[in-house]
Amino acid sequence: MTLRRVNVIILVLLAVAFLIIVQRNLLNLSDFLHKEHQDAGMILPFESEPSPNLRPEYERKGEEIPILITAAEERLGAVVAAINSVYQNSKANIVFTIVTQNDTVDHLKTWLSDTRLKYIKHKIVVFNPEHLKGKIPKDSLNLEAAKPLTFARFYLPLYIPEAEKAIYLDDDIIVQGDIQELYETNIKQGHAAAFSDDCDSASSKGIVRGAGNQNNYIGFLDFKKESIKKLGMRANTCTFNPGVIVANLTEWKNQNITQQLEHWMELNTKEDLYSKTLAESITSPPLLIVFYKHHSTIDPMWHVRHLGTTGAGNRYSLPFVKAAKLLHWNGHYKPWGRTSSFSDVWDKWYIPDPTGKFHPVRRHTEDK
Numbered sequence: 001m002t003l004r005r006v007n008v009i010i011l012v013l014l015a016v017a018f019l020i021i022v023q024r025n026l027l028n029l030s031d032f033l034h035k036e037h038q039d040a041g042m043i044l045p046f047e048s049e050p051s052p053n054l055r056p057e058y059e060r061k062g063e064e065i066p067i068l069i070t071a072a073e074e075r076l077g078a079v080v081a082a083i084n085s086v087y088q089n090s091k092a093n094i095v096f097t098i099v100t101q102n103d104t105v106d107h108l109k110t111w112l113s114d115t116r117l118k119y120i121k122h123k124i125v126v127f128n129p130e131h132l133k134g135k136i137p138k139d140s141l142n143l144e145a146a147k148p149l150t151f152a153r154f155y156l157p158l159y160i161p162e163a164e165k166a167i168y169l170d171d172d173i174i175v176q177g178d179i180q181e182l183y184e185t186n187i188k189q190g191h192a193a194a195f196s197d198d199c200d201s202a203s204s205k206g207i208v209r210g211a212g213n214q215n216n217y218i219g220f221l222d223f224k225k226e227s228i229k230k231l232g233m234r235a236n237t238c239t240f241n242p243g244v245i246v247a248n249l250t251e252w253k254n255q256n257i258t259q260q261l262e263h264w265m266e267l268n269t270k271e272d273l274y275s276k277t278l279a280e281s282i283t284s285p286p287l288l289i290v291f292y293k294h295h296s297t298i299d300p301m302w303h304v305r306h307l308g309t310t311g312a313g314n315r316y317s318l319p320f321v322k323a324a325k326l327l328h329w330n331g332h333y334k335p336w337g338r339t340s341s342f343s344d345v346w347d348k349w350y351i352p353d354p355t356g357k358f359h360p361v362r363r364h365t366e367d368k
């Protein structure tokens with residue numbers, strides 16, 4: 001080997017090391033993820049005494065289905081019901097990654113371990129809100145939509161680094177089908193994710209009349225801004241709902257999706273790019289830009305939504321709701337709240353809080 005060749009090899013190695021360091025610092029991994037709770041949830045069957053009303057179950061084997069979901073303290077009952085519905089309706093080897101904030105960990109752990117949920121494979125990961133500094137506008141900090149955990153879906157490959165394919169679910173959902181079916185959603189070559197389009201027949205049934213442009217891009221983005229104009233997107237393009245995502249994490253990483261999303265979040269804090277007509281639109285716009293005409297689709301019955309936009313007025317027929325594979329109470333009227341459509345469906349999956357802190361609001365229990 002000549003000296004020259006050795007020099008070239010050393011140079012290449014240095015360049016690779018430099019790139020790795022730059023990338024690690026950009027992602028700020030160590031600060032962002034506190035992984036100390038990683039294995040807290042890997043409780044195997046029969047380790048503890050099953051409660052009397054519990055059917056014994058066997059450990060689930062086979063291909064893992066990774067699911068990311070968030071757990072917000074003020075609505076912890078939501079994630080519990082969602083997880084329970086996913087798990088009970090499938091025999092697949094499901095592994096939940098539950099992203100929460102540090103002061104919720106103990107409450108969540110108790111709820112999972114003192115109930116029949118103790119059999120569910122999961123890990124709890126703490127989200128560090130510091131990470132969003134400079135990425136969300138200060139005046140939106142109090143909006144429901146700006147709660148830090150709603151951004152966890154932007155970081156899918158960081159939370160589930162070992163998987164090629166994963167599912168993200170909002171917490172205000174109930175799954176009635178076998179999640180394996182959703183997991184098998186075909187993601188086209190070159191696409192990083194699949195979403196449910198807002199113009200498909202099932203979802204447009206639920207669009208609130210007169211509520212404006214809730215299903216096209218102009219409802220979410222300010223097309224008068226130069227940065228948006230430059231993208232050349234059509235304002236009347238149908239949007240998608242990012243409450244259910246099936247992702248190819250290999251593509252997600254290859255296309256730097258996380259960094260692209262962060263770029264648009266940062267740009268928005270400077271240039272105010274999001275439409276003002278919708279209050280709850282702070283997580284959707286970056287996704288709508290990055291995945292513009294570049295995503296696969298989810299079967300409409302796997303994301304029946306708008307159950308939370310209409311209060312007590314039921315918009316869907318009962319047979320339709322029964323046939324849905326996944327129900328999503330997006331909107332203001334949550335099934336654990338006072339007025340909501342089909343809260344009885346949600347109640348079937350809810351497991352009472354062993355600590356007694358969380359109570360769904362129900363008419364018949366109000367006066368107790």
Ligand SMILES: *[C@@H]1O[C@H](CO)[C@@H](O)[C@H](O)[C@H]1NC(C)=O
Binds near residue numbers: 102
């Ligand atoms: C949670 O984290 C915040 C800042 O990230 C810190 O101020 C607070 O003390 C932490 N709370 C607990 C219970 O550790």
Ligand SMILES: *[C@@H]1O[C@H](CO)[C@@H](O)[C@H](O)[C@H]1NC(C)=O
Binds near residue numbers: 028
């Ligand atoms: C990561 O970000 C935090 C603030 O969010 C900062 O204090 C820390 O120095 C950063 N770490 C690295 C390695 O850049």
Ligand SMILES: *[C@@H]1O[C@H](CO)[C@@H](O)[C@H](O)[C@H]1NC(C)=O
Binds near residue numbers: 187190248
């Ligand atoms: C994910 O994307 C990679 C890279 O394009 C591809 O090789 C792989 O087959 C995809 N996997 C799935 C499950 O779609």
Ligand SMILES: *[C@@H]1O[C@H](CO)[C@@H](O)[C@H](O)[C@H]1NC(C)=O
Binds near residue numbers: 254255256
């Ligand atoms: C993703 O980022 C890496 C390093 O930051 C870069 O080398 C690569 O070209 C980027 N890929 C895309 C598709 O933007």
